[in-house]
Amino acid sequence: MQTEILIYDGFDELDAIGPYEILHGAGFQAELVSLEPTERIVASHGTQLIPHGSLAERPDLLLVPGGGWRDRKPVGTWAEYERGVIPAAIAERHRAGSRIASVCTGAMLLAQSGILDGRPATTHWAAYDDLRGHGVDVHTEARVVDDGDVLTCGGVTSGLDLALHIVEAELGADAATFAARLLEHDRRQEVFASASAG
Numbered sequence: 001m002q003t004e005i006l007i008y009d010g011f012d013e014l015d016a017i018g019p020y021e022i023l024h025g026a027g028f029q030a031e032l033v034s035l036e037p038t039e040r041i042v043a044s045h046g047t048q049l050i051p052h053g054s055l056a057e058r059p060d061l062l063l064v065p066g067g068g069w070r071d072r073k074p075v076g077t078w079a080e081y082e083r084g085v086i087p088a089a090i091a092e093r094h095r096a097g098s099r100i101a102s103v104c105t106g107a108m109l110l111a112q113s114g115i116l117d118g119r120p121a122t123t124h125w126a127a128y129d130d131l132r133g134h135g136v137d138v139h140t141e142a143r144v145v146d147d148g149d150v151l152t153c154g155g156v157t158s159g160l161d162l163a164l165h166i167v168e169a170e171l172g173a174d175a176a177t178f179a180a181r182l183l184e185h186d187r188r189q190e191v192f193a194s195a196s197a198g
Contacts, residue, residue: 001028001029001060001061001170002029002056002059002060002061003023003028003029003030003031003059003060003061003062003063004030004031004032004033004055004056004059004061004062004063005019005020005030005031005032005033005063005064005065006033006034006035006055006062006063006064006065006086006089007032007033007034007041007043007049007051007065008034008035008041008075008076008080008086009041009042009043009075009076010042010043010044010067010068010073010075010076010077010079010080011041011043011044011065011066011067011068011076011077011106012043012044012045012065012066012067012068012103012104012156013043013044013045013047013067014156014157014159015065015066015067015103015104015106015156015159016032016043016063016065016103016159018103018156018157018159018160018163019063019103019159019160019162019163020032021183022160022163022164022167022179022183023163023166023167025179025182026167026171026175026179027171028061028167028170031051031052031053032049032051032052033051033052033053033054033055033056034051034053034054034055035054035055035085035086035089036054037053037054038051038054042075043067044067044068044076055089055093057092057093057096058093058096058097058098059093059098060098060099061098061099061100061101061166062090062093062098062099062100062101063101063102063103063106064086064090064100064101064102064103064106064109064110065102065103065104065106065159066102066103066104066105066106066107066108066109066123066124067104067105068105069081069104069105069108069124069126069127069130070105070126070127077105077106077108077109078108080109081108081109081112084112086109087109087110087112087113087114088113090109090110090113090115091113091114091115094113094115094149094150099149099150099151100115100149100150100151101150101151101152101153101162101166102123102151102152102153103153103156103158103159103162104123104124104153104154104155104156104158104159105123105124105126105127106123107121107122107123107127107131107136107152108123108127108130108131110150110152111130111131111134111136112134115150116131116134116135116136116150116152117134117135117136118135118136118137119136119137119147119150119194120136120137120138120139120145120147120192120194121136121137121138121139121145121147121150121152122138122139122140122142122143122144122145122152122153122154122192123138123152123154123155124154124155124156125140125154125155128140139192141190141192142154142190142191142192143158143161143188143189143190143191144158144161144162144165144189144190144191144192145191145192145193145194146165146169146191146192146193146194146197147193147194147196147197148194148196148197149196151165151166158188160180160183160185160187161187161188161189163179164176164179164180164185164187165189165191167179
């Protein structure tokens with residue numbers, strides 16, 4: 001499954017790298033990509049990354065990290081939400097048939113794209129009200145929300161559980177258990193799955 005994790009200046013490192021390690025390690029064709037060609041991306045804590053490439057027109061799975069929502073910095077999720085270019089790209093990929101996932105406040109970029117309107121989702125606790133402001137059915141009890149073609153998860157470390165949920169759905173429970181064991185991660189499975197998650 002072609003999996004692209006969209007990185008941008010100011011994204012939170014663990015939001016992207018945690019899921020990347022799990023998905024890549026499980027054999028997914030996972031890449032860290034930028035929206036447009038660029039030599040490097042600087043994450044929220046100063047880590048500099050060289051993207052594998054730029055966002056495809058229709059990856060099987062597009063995962064969007066968060067970072068910098070609460071701080072309202074000139075780079076990060078808030079800045080990209082205001083700029084609107086990444087939300088537009090998310091909406092385009094969703095219309096083309098990509099499954100979309102977010103970690104933490106990456107859900108705010110999905111909300112700005114319009115793909116969460118009236119749907120169940122979750123995000124970092126500090127952005128619950130912001131997400132509700134988009135007409136989203138916010139599930140504060142869930143670590144992962146699976147609504148079929150759109151998946152969201154709570155704050156930072158829940159990205160590990162989101163990735164393990166995806167591994168289990170695609171490769172089975174044993175593969176997810178093994179992936180969690182490799183990381184020595186105590187998996188949390190508070191998942192809300194809608195009827196469309198089938």
